[in-house]
Amino acid sequence: xxxxxxxPHGRLNxxxxxxxxxxxxxxxxxxxxxxxxxxxxxxxxxxxxxxPIPDIVAGAFxxxxxxNGRKGGDAGDVSCACHWTVNQAAKVNDGIMWGKxxxxxxxxxVVPGDSAVTRPEDLAGVEVAVGxxxxxxxxxxxxxxxxxxxxxxxxxxxxxxxxxVDSALARKVPAANVFxxxxxxxxxxxxxxxxxxxFMMAFMFPAHVAAQDVEKYIQGLVxxxxxxxxxxxxxxxxxxxxxxxxxxSLIDVRRFGVGERVVPQTYSQLIFxxxxxxxxxxxxxxxxxxxxxxxxxxxxx
Amino acid sequence: MEKFVVAPHFRLxxxxxxxxxxxxxxxxxxxxxxxxxxxxxxxHHIGNGVGAYQTFEKGRECNVSGACHWTVNVAASNGxxxxxAECYSVSPAGIFVPQDSKVxxxxxxxxxxxxxxxxSGSHYATIQALEQYMPITDVELSFNDGLLFARMEAFIDGxxxxxxxxxxxxxxxxxxxxxxxxxxxFMMASMITGDPDPQDVQKFFRALRRAQHDIDLRPDLYTHYYKKExxxxxHSVMDTRRWGPGERIVFEPYSKEIYDETFRWVGERxxxxxxxxxxxxxEEAIFGVAAE
Numbered sequence: 001x002x003x004x005x006x007x008p009h010g011r012l013n014x015x016x017x018x019x020x021x022x023x024x025x026x027x028x029x030x031x032x033x034x035x036x037x038x039x040x041x042x043x044x045x046x047x048x049x050x051x052p053i054p055d056i057v058a059g060a061f062x063x064x065x066x067x068n069g070r071k072g073g074d075a076g077d078v079s080c081a082c083h084w085t086v087n088q089a090a091k092v093n094d095g096i097m098w099g100k101x102x103x104x105x106x107x108x109x110v111v112p113g114d115s116a117v118t119r120p121e122d123l124a125g126v127e128v129a130v131g132x133x134x135x136x137x138x139x140x141x142x143x144x145x146x147x148x149x150x151x152x153x154x155x156x157x158x159x160x161x162x163x164x165v166d167s168a169l170a171r172k173v174p175a176a177n178v179f180x181x182x183x184x185x186x187x188x189x190x191x192x193x194x195x196x197x198x199f200m201m202a203f204m205f206p207a208h209v210a211a212q213d214v215e216k217y218i219q220g221l222v223x224x225x226x227x228x229x230x231x232x233x234x235x236x237x238x239x240x241x242x243x244x245x246x247x248x249s250l251i252d253v254r255r256f257g258v259g260e261r262v263v264p265q266t267y268s269q270l271i272f273x274x275x276x277x278x279x280x281x282x283x284x285x286x287x288x289x290x291x292x293x294x295x296x297x298x299x300x301x
Numbered sequence: 302m303e304k305f306v307v308a309p310h311f312r313l314x315x316x317x318x319x320x321x322x323x324x325x326x327x328x329x330x331x332x333x334x335x336x337x338x339x340x341x342x343x344x345h346h347i348g349n350g351v352g353a354y355q356t357f358e359k360g361r362e363c364n365v366s367g368a369c370h371w372t373v374n375v376a377a378s379n380g381x382x383x384x385x386a387e388c389y390s391v392s393p394a395g396i397f398v399p400q401d402s403k404v405x406x407x408x409x410x411x412x413x414x415x416x417x418x419x420x421s422g423s424h425y426a427t428i429q430a431l432e433q434y435m436p437i438t439d440v441e442l443s444f445n446d447g448l449l450f451a452r453m454e455a456f457i458d459g460x461x462x463x464x465x466x467x468x469x470x471x472x473x474x475x476x477x478x479x480x481x482x483x484x485x486x487f488m489m490a491s492m493i494t495g496d497p498d499p500q501d502v503q504k505f506f507r508a509l510r511r512a513q514h515d516i517d518l519r520p521d522l523y524t525h526y527y528k529k530e531x532x533x534x535x536h537s538v539m540d541t542r543r544w545g546p547g548e549r550i551v552f553e554p555y556s557k558e559i560y561d562e563t564f565r566w567v568g569e570r571x572x573x574x575x576x577x578x579x580x581x582x583x584e585e586a587i588f589g590v591a592a593e
Contacts (some may be wrong), residue, residue: 193543255406257484
């Protein structure tokens with residue numbers, strides 16, 4: 001039996017379960033691959049230069065393709081991303097989606113405190129930093145199309161979650177869609193929420209990874225969720241674990257919210273197919289809904 | 302058969318379940334009946350130093366209602382109803398100040414009156430959050446402004462310097478530009494009162510579970526339901542499309558471990574006089590399957 005390599009996702013559950021021994025109690029042999037969590041996509045030169053930052057036309061979906069179900073070649077056996085990307089990656093058979101649980105995370109489009117943007121309508125034609133084919137991409141569309149015609153929604157493909165924080169702090173983008181700790185960090189830096197973009201996430205693993213191990217992992221996370229719900233103050237320090245050190249001096253994690261939460265409910269066939277339809281209506285991928293496998297093949301129960 | 306009486310809790314689920322016909326699909330004969338009138342903010346001002354716990358003491362005229370888990374825990378311990386132990390809920394919450402307030406950090410709140418509801422979620426949650434920064438004796442709580450909407454209105458009208466708010470009011474204060482000093486997200490629980498058919502209770506929660514799925518997938522489709530329970534004075538200003546999903550129901554047990562830990566936490570902080578904490582016996586306090 002090989003160790004299950006866990007790729008953390010900026011949430012508290014993994015660390016609480018580790019601290020409390022929940023994974024071990026379940027007989028899971030595991031390690032947490034922290035190095036893969038800090039991946040960044042904007043260089044210091046990009047951020048400090050006079051010009052605009054480059055577009056990063058790759059994101060979570062492309063990482064799953066590169067990693068054959070891992071979120072990148074060097075990433076863990078089990079990982080998490082927005083449900084749209086995991087859904088499509090599983091549909092085209094890049095990996096297996098876990099169907100017995102999903103997660104939800106508080107997210108929002110934020111602007112600097114002194115921005116002229118005060119309402120979602122003010123974002124017409126204003127660049128909003130998102131990660132390509134990542135949760136911020138889809139959730140920004142879902143939230144903004146309530147207010148704006150599609151042509152007025154202007155997304156800037158600014159890279160990973162922490163890259164968007166870098167870009168926002170460097171004032172390289174006028175608005176950013178961020179979730180969990182990135183959202184709380186920017187709020188503490190005086191950024192204002194313009195619209196909630198709270199969204200669902202899902203778990204993914206390569207086909208050769210034992211589903212029983214994934215099940216134990218998820219059970220550990222669910223158990224940890226109760227601890228976090230009861231007394232979140234005890235555990236918020238774990239936000240520092242996945243946060244690049246350059247941000248630590250900027251924030252007081254005791255003021256943060258609870259971030260991503262694991263929901264032990266089914267990612268049903270109805271949700272799967274509704275989400276497929278939503279993505280393909282907006283032509284977010286090169287292939288259409290006819291390409292790929294069925295729900296039963298894509299999603300593990 | 303009498304109707305199953307539901308007291309909504311300023312959340313989206315009841316309205317989504319009704320819209321989608323989930324209660325009807327379960328065969329539940331029900332009606333909604335508010336614990337307090339939310340059409341006007343003052344409907345939530347039921348007296349100084351009178352809060353959620355006192356509404357349980359007085360007796361709620363419904364079969365199921367919600368409140369923070371601390372109050373439901375102790376109220377159930379005193380026989381004012383049974384805590385439904387098969388799920389709980391969680392809501393984003395925070396302490397807010399005006400944009401131009403001198404309060405920048407939680408430590409700045411020392412000695413600043415924070416408007417909370419007596420023996421209501423905001424009371425306990427504010428203590429839980431602020432005791433990381435200061436001794437409990439330095440936390441100044443004001444119980445003079447009633448419950449959620451009354452406190453929110455007093456704050457918006459400039460009558461209080463800081464307020465603790467959750468769910469809809471939390472998003473509304475954000476929309477209006479108030480500054481969140483810190484997050485105080487907290488747990489809630491459901492209380493069963495009267496003598497409902499246990500099958501009706503199960504039907505009710507099965508419907509809410511389905512609604513939670515819908516809310517998770519497309520919160521933007523349902524946030525307009527915040528207007529169902531919000532003072533009419535503010536309706537024209539509210540843009541609920543900007544708001545988050547608020548309270549969520551967690552279909553995991555409110556276990557004996559959680560119950561005992563919470564009972565101990567409340568007792569240690571002397572939020573109730575010791576003699577009024579009740580028996581504190583989980584098995585006697587809960588409705589539903591006892592959970593380890």
